[in-house]
Amino acid sequence: MIISGGGTGGHIYPALALIEDLLKQEPQSEVLYIGSTRGLEKEIVPKKGIPFKALKIQGFKRSLSLYNFETVALFLKSVHNSKKIIKDFKPDVVIGTGGYVSGAVVYAASKMHVPTMIHEQNSVVGLTNRFLSKHVDKIAVGFKDAIKQFPANKTFFAGNPRAQQVANIQSDFKWSSYGLDDNKPTLLIFGGSQGALKINQVTAEAIKHFNGCDYQVVFVTGQKRYDSIMNYIDNNKINVGNNVIIKDYISNMPEILPKVDAIIGRAGATSLAEITALGIPSILIPSPYVTADHQTKNALSLVKNGAALIITENDLNVKRLTENADQIMNNKNERMLMKENSYNMGCRNSADLVLDMARSILK
Numbered sequence: 001m002i003i004s005g006g007g008t009g010g011h012i013y014p015a016l017a018l019i020e021d022l023l024k025q026e027p028q029s030e031v032l033y034i035g036s037t038r039g040l041e042k043e044i045v046p047k048k049g050i051p052f053k054a055l056k057i058q059g060f061k062r063s064l065s066l067y068n069f070e071t072v073a074l075f076l077k078s079v080h081n082s083k084k085i086i087k088d089f090k091p092d093v094v095i096g097t098g099g100y101v102s103g104a105v106v107y108a109a110s111k112m113h114v115p116t117m118i119h120e121q122n123s124v125v126g127l128t129n130r131f132l133s134k135h136v137d138k139i140a141v142g143f144k145d146a147i148k149q150f151p152a153n154k155t156f157f158a159g160n161p162r163a164q165q166v167a168n169i170q171s172d173f174k175w176s177s178y179g180l181d182d183n184k185p186t187l188l189i190f191g192g193s194q195g196a197l198k199i200n201q202v203t204a205e206a207i208k209h210f211n212g213c214d215y216q217v218v219f220v221t222g223q224k225r226y227d228s229i230m231n232y233i234d235n236n237k238i239n240v241g242n243n244v245i246i247k248d249y250i251s252n253m254p255e256i257l258p259k260v261d262a263i264i265g266r267a268g269a270t271s272l273a274e275i276t277a278l279g280i281p282s283i284l285i286p287s288p289y290v291t292a293d294h295q296t297k298n299a300l301s302l303v304k305n306g307a308a309l310i311i312t313e314n315d316l317n318v319k320r321l322t323e324n325a326d327q328i329m330n331n332k333n334e335r336m337l338m339k340e341n342s343y344n345m346g347c348r349n350s351a352d353l354v355l356d357m358a359r360s361i362l363k
């Protein structure tokens, strides 16, 4: 199997979950991950010991510019290079999980008549998958809302493979390894795989409130945003209490998540699949900077099922954040109800569904 997904964690982790499930089911399988030279995948994938090749590719910019000519040239070159890799590796199937790089790889495979499939995580179809939908054999979607946006004869609901991975893990992670209390309710705050500026700024200010709380807080800033937040905290002499810990990134999220009592974060599709797989109550602050405002649509699907609260980025301030956090963290009954509602939305066999469908298109 060749798998390609790039750019951000939301596209990479579902791909890794598929690889893990395939190797569990058929340990003799050979797998190759094709990512981009720029995205998070070039850090994450090789560390997992998975064979990895990178292509140079970039996204379109909205304004007409020379940059977009370069984008087209890089895309064509990446298709050419993908064909060489595919010819060499001879995959039985090629799967794309989104991001520009998967556009080139899956398109190349379809032109070579290799069976192809894509996975769309979001409730609103992304640019790459919209383009690929005409060329692939099967389309798996993570949200039922996305089905009608694709050709009906090849599209099926499968949830998000990462959900199966996090739902099945036996975690013996302990908060004491972070210097926290193993018995206190724990709130995890993070702004998607890259962190989010406004969430970070407001959370940094909210630390003064969190210091006096009966619950504990794990605040994840995103790798590239860590230094500036720590400088802000130092410069403003914000005291960080024993019940608050600040990290740049969590690389073992599947072990951590089962020990989390509530999450404040963005509404990226892969995060929501994890949240509902485990039944974690959440406060969602959708990113307003994504295509067709898809994170708001992702978030509302949880909100209307009583699984989450929502705060728009415009309405986000310390008072709103801390009031909502206290409402959930200090009220076990409300938390348990949200937990149940969240769990009921989870799809916990997604990787199996996607692989079964992949087998059905093998030549």
Ligand SMILES: CC(=O)N[C@H]1[C@@H](OP(=O)(O)OP(=O)(O)OC[C@H]2O[C@@H](n3ccc(=O)[nH]c3=O)[C@H](O)[C@@H]2O)O[C@H](CO)[C@@H](O)[C@@H]1O
Binding pocket: 008, 009, 010, 011, 013, 098, 121, 122, 162, 190, 191, 192, 193, 194, 220, 248, 249, 250, 251, 252, 253, 266, 267, 268, 269, 270, 271, 272, 274, 287, 290, 294, 295
């Ligand atoms: C700004 C942007 O384009 N966001 C998109 C991107 O988000 P993004 O990459 O942030 O995706 P998600 O929020 O869906 O997923 C983040 C993933 O990173 C993991 N994680 C996060 C932080 C951390 O410290 N460690 C860690 O492992 C999470 O557990 C999760 O698996 O892809 C998603 C899925 O297509 C889309 O819905 C989002 O709209």
